[in-house]
Amino acid sequence: MKYSSSMMRMWSRLGPSGSLGAAAMEIGTVDEKAVFLTADMTFASGLERFKNSYPDRVIDLGIAEQNLVDFAAGMASEGFNPFAVTYASFLATRALDQVKMCLGYMKQPVKLIGINGGFAAGILGPTHMAIEDIAAIRSIPNITIVAPADMTELVKSVMAAVSFDGSMYIRFTGEMNQPSVYADDYEFQIGKAVRLAEGEDIAIIGCGTLVYNCCRAAELLKEKGINCSVINMHTIKPLDTDAIDSVLNSKLIVTVEEHSVMGGLGGAVSEYLSSIASSPALLKIGVDDYYPHAGSYSYLLKENGLDPEGIANSISERWGIL
Amino acid sequence: MDIQAIAKEIRKDVIRMTYAAGAQGAHIGGSLSMCEIMAVLYHEVMRIDANDPLNDDRDRFILSKGHGAIAMFAALKSIGLITDEELMSYKHDGSIITAHPTYMPDKGMEFASGSLGQGLSIGAGVAMALKMKNKSPQVYVLVGDGECDEGSIWEAAASAAHLGLDNLVCIVDKNRLQYDGPTDEVMNMGSLKDKFIAFGWDAYDVDGHDCKALTDVFKTAHDKPLAVICETVKGKGVSFIEGNYRWHNASLNEEQFNQAMAEQEA
Numbered sequence: 001m002k003y004s005s006s007m008m009r010m011w012s013r014l015g016p017s018g019s020l021g022a023a024a025m026e027i028g029t030v031d032e033k034a035v036f037l038t039a040d041m042t043f044a045s046g047l048e049r050f051k052n053s054y055p056d057r058v059i060d061l062g063i064a065e066q067n068l069v070d071f072a073a074g075m076a077s078e079g080f081n082p083f084a085v086t087y088a089s090f091l092a093t094r095a096l097d098q099v100k101m102c103l104g105y106m107k108q109p110v111k112l113i114g115i116n117g118g119f120a121a122g123i124l125g126p127t128h129m130a131i132e133d134i135a136a137i138r139s140i141p142n143i144t145i146v147a148p149a150d151m152t153e154l155v156k157s158v159m160a161a162v163s164f165d166g167s168m169y170i171r172f173t174g175e176m177n178q179p180s181v182y183a184d185d186y187e188f189q190i191g192k193a194v195r196l197a198e199g200e201d202i203a204i205i206g207c208g209t210l211v212y213n214c215c216r217a218a219e220l221l222k223e224k225g226i227n228c229s230v231i232n233m234h235t236i237k238p239l240d241t242d243a244i245d246s247v248l249n250s251k252l253i254v255t256v257e258e259h260s261v262m263g264g265l266g267g268a269v270s271e272y273l274s275s276i277a278s279s280p281a282l283l284k285i286g287v288d289d290y291y292p293h294a295g296s297y298s299y300l301l302k303e304n305g306l307d308p309e310g311i312a313n314s315i316s317e318r319w320g321i322l
Numbered sequence: 323m324d325i326q327a328i329a330k331e332i333r334k335d336v337i338r339m340t341y342a343a344g345a346q347g348a349h350i351g352g353s354l355s356m357c358e359i360m361a362v363l364y365h366e367v368m369r370i371d372a373n374d375p376l377n378d379d380r381d382r383f384i385l386s387k388g389h390g391a392i393a394m395f396a397a398l399k400s401i402g403l404i405t406d407e408e409l410m411s412y413k414h415d416g417s418i419i420t421a422h423p424t425y426m427p428d429k430g431m432e433f434a435s436g437s438l439g440q441g442l443s444i445g446a447g448v449a450m451a452l453k454m455k456n457k458s459p460q461v462y463v464l465v466g467d468g469e470c471d472e473g474s475i476w477e478a479a480a481s482a483a484h485l486g487l488d489n490l491v492c493i494v495d496k497n498r499l500q501y502d503g504p505t506d507e508v509m510n511m512g513s514l515k516d517k518f519i520a521f522g523w524d525a526y527d528v529d530g531h532d533c534k535a536l537t538d539v540f541k542t543a544h545d546k547p548l549a550v551i552c553e554t555v556k557g558k559g560v561s562f563i564e565g566n567y568r569w570h571n572a573s574l575n576e577e578q579f580n581q582a583m584a585e586q587e588a
Contacts, residue, residue: 035454059450059485067443067477074447077433078455082447098474101437102444106425 001026001159003152003185011151014046015176016115019151020085021046023158028054031081031162037061039068039086045115047085065095072110073102081111081162087121088114088171092133096140103167104140110168111161112137117147117171118208118258119301125294130171131287135263137169138237144190145237147171147257147265149211150181153234156188164190173258174209175297181212181232191235193243199227202315203247203280206256207233207265213301214256216308217315226319228254239268248276251322254283254315258306261286283318285311325533328400329361330586333559335396337582339412339419340574346413347573349389349421351563352466355497355530355554356390360397362536363462363493372402375428381459382448384432386441387466387495388422389571394431395419403430439472441465442492446482449490449547462540464493468500471509476521482547483522490547491540492518495530497556499567518549530554560585 001023011019024047027034035057036047042060051058061068065086072082084091091099091114102108114133121128137143144166148154154172161168181196188194196211197218206214211232218228229250231243247253253273255266266284273279287304301307305314323331333354340348364370368381385394392412398404404419411417418426422436433444445463452459465475482490494514502508511517518525524544528535530552539550556570557563560582574582 056454061477061481062484064474064477064481066439066474067446067481070440070443070474070478071447071450071481074444074449075451076447077427077444078448078451080451080454097437098440098443101434101440106434 001155005184008152008180008182011155012178012180013176015151015178016120016154016172016174017044017046018176019154020113020158020172021049023155024050025053026159027162028057033079034081034083034162035059035075037068037072037082037084039063039065039090041086041115045085065090066098069095069098069110070102073106073108076108076110083111083113083161085113085115087128088117088130088133089128092130092136096136099137099143100140104142107142107167109166111164112169113158114169114171118173119297120173120175122292122300123294123296126291129292131260133171134236134259134265135267138263138268143167143169143237144235145169145171146190146235147173147208149207149209149232149234150174151178152180152182153188157234160188160190171208178209179212181215191238191240193234193240194232195229195243196232197228197230199229201226201250202228202252202254202319203231203250204228204254204256204315205231205233205244205265205269207236208258210256210258210306213306213308213311217311220308220312221315224316226316233265236265236268239272241272244269244272248280250280252283252319253280254285256306256311257286259286260289262289281322283315285314325361325365328365329358329533332360332393332396332400333357334583334586335399335409336392337560337574337579339392339396339409341579342410343413343573345573347571348392348412349571351499351556351567351569352387352495352497353390353393354558354560354563355556356393356464356495357558358531358533358536359464359493359495359552360393362533362540364397364401366537367540368462369459370401375403375430378457379459382432382445382461384441384445384461384463385423385435386463387438387469388435390464390466390495391421391423394423398430438469439474442475442478445490446478446487449482449487450485452489453487460489460491462491462493464495467494467496467498467505467514468508470494470511470514479518479521479523487547488545492547492549494549494551495554496551497554499556499565499570501567501570503567515549515551523547523549525549525551527551527553531558
């Protein structure tokens with residue numbers, strides 16, 4: 001796969017589904033055992049072009065997510081490399097027992113791709129929001145969880161999944177014309193966080209496409225004289241604890257996620273920090289324990305304090321009472 | 323050994339395992355109902371080699387009604403994949419012979435089960451994969467009639483017909499009892515045969531304790547996925563267990579054990 005800046009700009013314009021579609025075309029050539037399974041989401045997942053090129057390697061199971069996950073596991077057991085793609089919400093909660101049985105317990109190497117994670121389809125209401133998916137899947141052993149920060153990282157994580165020997169859940173957020181965190185190619189490695197900014201006062205640890213907002217928030221805080229480092233914790237499980245260790249000298253650690261503040265990235269980081277004797281204070285920014293009313297993506301992010309200004313304000317407020 | 327005799331040996335092992343489990347008991351009722359099905363599959367129908375249990379050309383058996391585990395374990399013993407010593411370690415701490423099968427393909431346990439309603443979907447995925455690999459094995463999935471309450475069974479049924487999985491066989495152990503009582507009273511599903519046919523399958527009713535009839539129906543040519551609805555008796559072969567839903571999961575005392583074993587020789 002070529003990661004030229006023009007390709008990266010194109011993926012950014014296309015958004016998550018278009019970028020998955022582009023990655024799928026590459027996967028089609030590099031792994032003949034790769035198949036895409038979906039629950040009436042071939043079009044919404046950007047897989048039409050792949051289907052046209054490889055009609056036998058897209059299996060649409062209709063609106064039946066439980067069957068989707070188990071069927072994929074059956075194919076994985078026979079040596080195929082199945083990607084099961086549908087809404088994050090329906091993969092992680094509707095089919096959770098199937099995920100537990102087949103990916104967790106039996107370790108079938110299925111690659112789950114949850115489209116429209118977080119508030120990406122928030123206009124459709126809480127049924128289509130996924131703000132508990134990371135918590136649900138994180139509680140199940142043997143599943144690696146990745147939330148890419150931009151469309152380049154989305155492509156990289158999907159490509160990494162092709163050769164990954166194990167079960168995975170890749171959670172897409174973001175939209176068309178999604179801003180890029182990375183202007184140039186970089187090294188992506190599952191389980192290895194990426195340091196994006198340096199600052200000794202505060203460490204902001206983000207995941208998913210909110211990492212961009214974390215970077216903007218750090219710039220806003222810098223204008224106020226507050227220096228923040230920013231870490232892209234694209235892999236939430238296994239958590240890169242070395243990356244957290246590297247910021248233990250900060251006075252405050254902040255987690256930012258498009259997810260409930262319970263059990264997701266913030267939960268994972270707080271679990272780790274609780275094992276450290278003199279850990280810095282922790283501020284978890286995310287969705288409070290409630291279901292937001294349906295709304296547009298930008299509206300929901302702002303309402304939940306997840307836009308750059310909202311993040312900067314929350315951090316600034318906490319910083320003021322440290 | 324003729325097939326009926328093999329079924330009897332499986333039934334005796336089910337009784338022995340239940341007794342060996344002591345006060346913990348076992349899912350004896352639904353295991354006794356499937357002894358002939360197991361004997362026929364493992365000794366008349368399936369291609370499976372105990373010396374090469376992972377051979378890609380083997381037929382696949384998936385026990386979806388995980389509580390029927392002891393009958394499957396007894397069948398795996400009958401082909402030499404597990405030992406009698408392993409069998410008698412049933413439910414002992416640290417044993418591989420557990421209340422519900424774990425994932426241990428090299429021991430013939432193709433998939434774990436215990437969470438009902440999943441085996442047919444997994445089997446459909448396996449059947450699809452075999453077709454894509456141009457492999458000829460059949461995939462046999464054994465479900466319970468109570469298990470057919472699970473909606474996911476019907477998601478799988480729809481997809482198997484839609485995808486033309488003529489290498490998939492769903493065997494229903496229709497013993498007419500589930501945990502809370504008769505299936506017709508707990509959740510009346512009507513005719514399972516008619517349901518499978520409506521979903522686009524070939525389907526047959528058969529006497530699930532008639533080895534010859536079972537063999538014939540499993541070997542019936544089919545160009546659609548095949549459902550075999552086996553009319554069985556829960557607790558079959560042990561007079562005081564037959565047809566009594568209280569024996570879904572229960573233990574045997576010494577007297578009951580002796581009587582149950584004696585009835586096998588009658």
